[in-house]
Amino acid sequence: MKIIVQKFGGTSTRSIETREHMYKNIIREHDKGNKVVAVVSAMGRYDDPYATDTLLSIVHTNQLTDEEIDRLTSIGETISTLVVKSELANKGYIVETVTNAELGILTDSHHLNATITTVEGKHILEKLNKADIVICPGFQGYSQNGKITTLGRGGSDLSAVAIGVAIDANEVEIYSDVNGIYTADPRIVPDAMKLNYISYSEMLELSKNGAKVLNHRCVQLAAKHGIVIHARSSFDESKGTYVLGDEKIMKEHLNQFIISGITGSQNEARITLVGVDAKVNGAGELFEKIANANVNVNVFSQALVGGGRMDISLIINDKDVPAVVEVINDLKETLQAKKTIVRGNIGKVAVIGVGIKNNKGMFQKVYNTLMSHDINVEMTSCSEINISCYIDRDDVKRAQVLLHEAFLG
Numbered sequence: 080m081k082i083i084v085q086k087f088g089g090t091s092t093r094s095i096e097t098r099e100h101m102y103k104n105i106i107r108e109h110d111k112g113n114k115v116v117a118v119v120s121a122m123g124r125y126d127d128p129y130a131t132d133t134l135l136s137i138v139h140t141n142q143l144t145d146e147e148i149d150r151l152t153s154i155g156e157t158i159s160t161l162v163v164k165s166e167l168a169n170k171g172y173i174v175e176t177v178t179n180a181e182l183g184i185l186t187d188s189h190h191l192n193a194t195i196t197t198v199e200g201k202h203i204l205e206k207l208n209k210a211d212i213v214i215c216p217g218f219q220g221y222s223q224n225g226k227i228t229t230l231g232r233g234g235s236d237l238s239a240v241a242i243g244v245a246i247d248a249n250e251v252e253i254y255s256d257v258n259g260i261y262t263a264d265p266r267i268v269p270d271a272m273k274l275n276y277i278s279y280s281e282m283l284e285l286s287k288n289g290a291k292v293l294n295h296r297c298v299q300l301a302a303k304h305g306i307v308i309h310a311r312s313s314f315d316e317s318k319g320t321y322v323l324g325d326e327k328i329m330k331e332h333l334n335q336f337i338i339s340g341i342t343g344s345q346n347e348a349r350i351t352l353v354g355v356d357a358k359v360n361g362a363g364e365l366f367e368k369i370a371n372a373n374v375n376v377n378v379f380s381q382a383l384v385g386g387g388r389m390d391i392s393l394i395i396n397d398k399d400v401p402a403v404v405e406v407i408n409d410l411k412e413t414l415q416a417k418k419t420i421v422r423g424n425i426g427k428v429a430v431i432g433v434g435i436k437n438n439k440g441m442f443q444k445v446y447n448t449l450m451s452h453d454i455n456v457e458m459t460s461c462s463e464i465n466i467s468c469y470i471d472r473d474d475v476k477r478a479q480v481l482l483h484e485a486f487l488g
């Protein structure tokens with residue numbers, strides 16, 4: 080007998096029809112003699128009655144504390160848990176449910192995006208002794224202060240891996256409406272191809288850079304504990320994509336394509352300080368103050384432009400623009416910039432894969448593909464497995480299609 084953790088997102092729990100597909104997957108494992116722990120997300124997306132964004136839309140969020148918002152949104156997963164239990168029990172299966180406290184997911188008190196501190200699988204294992212199927216609410220934990228917390232958007236993926244670690248599950252499967260990880264979001268690039276395997280490091284780059292198919296922190300936790308994730312579809316039986324260790328991928332030559340994926344995001348902004356006084360360490364002070372304002376700088380470049388002056392450019396999330404502009408204003412006297420340019424309408428397209436370090440001319444190909452289609456590259460950042468270009472936000476989707484054609488067409 081194996082213990083299988085299966086996570087079903089909002090696209091699977093959405094309606095009675097989609098849930099019938101999810102039950103087929105649970106029952107298949109049950110009929111093989113395995114025990115199933117199903118981790119469920121709130122049902123559907125905005126406008127579906129109990130989806131996370133629907134719950135958020137029926138309150139004035141600015142009148143609630145983050146702790147109160149967590150109490151509200153966690154209810155979506157509780158409703159889903161009880162609906163799923165009632166329907167499976169109605170089919171004749173022995174099913175137990177787990178409450179927030181019984182989940183054993185302890186977190187810090189950073190409401191809306193809490194970090195897991197410890198996970199204790201005792202209650203889930205006890206329930207597995209009494210039942211064939213145990214249903215757990217995803218997306219939530221419990222803080223040391225005794226409050227319900229949530230794990231950030233898309234956090235049920237993280238719940239599934241955390242529970243998998245705590246109960247020493249044999250497999251962790253993450254179900255959605257696509258049958259695995261594709262070389263791009265198939266909704267944006269219809270020619271995207273399914274990957275049979277992807278390494279943790281490539282998947283981490285994809286999820287960090289906008290591919291919402293797997294939650295970033297879920298992949299981090301899986302990599303830390305060597306948990307193989309099987310990302311697959313609720314709606315068909317086919318094998319999906321296995322996310323696993325980089326060494327295994329390399330050793331067994333499991334890479335199918337020169338690059339593993341193209342992704343994009345549309346929430347960046349660029350701030351450029353033109354002609355900053357290069358003689359004082361203004362940049363150092365600027366970064367210290369930006370960090371104190373809790374803002375992450377995604378990319379930074381600094382170039383001497385002669386005459387004792389330099390230009391400094393930063394890419395940040397657009398929601399952080401007001402905080403950074405305030406810091407720049409505070410440092411006006413020190414920086415002595417000739418001009419400050421704020422470009423709010425920035426997005427990013429990223430090409431990801433181990434093929435980048437092993438092949439020549441990859442950056443040139445990305446750059447030329449974009450520029451030859453009149454997409455202006457405003458800034459870039461590169462690592463061994465990631466080439467990211469910052470471009471006009473309105474071009475991000477087209478850029479993904481063009482780069483996919485150039486590298487994988």
Ligand SMILES: Nc1ncnc2c1ncn2[C@@H]1O[C@H](COP(=O)(O)OP(=O)(O)O)[C@@H](O)[C@H]1O
Pocket residue numbers: 087088089090091233254255256257259260261262263264265266289290291292293340
């Ligand atoms: N590289 C990718 N491969 C597959 N799907 C992707 C990729 N990038 C983004 N997606 C999107 O992720 C969606 C599935 O994730 P999500 O909506 O979070 O599902 P769930 O609600 O089940 O958690 C797909 O419908 C697809 O549009």
Ligand SMILES: N[C@@H](CC(=O)OP(=O)(O)O)C(=O)O
Pocket residue numbers: 087088089090120121131132155217218231232233234235236
């Ligand atoms: N319901 C939460 C948690 C989650 O993981 O959802 P999904 O699995 O549908 O992405 C959200 O919408 O963020």
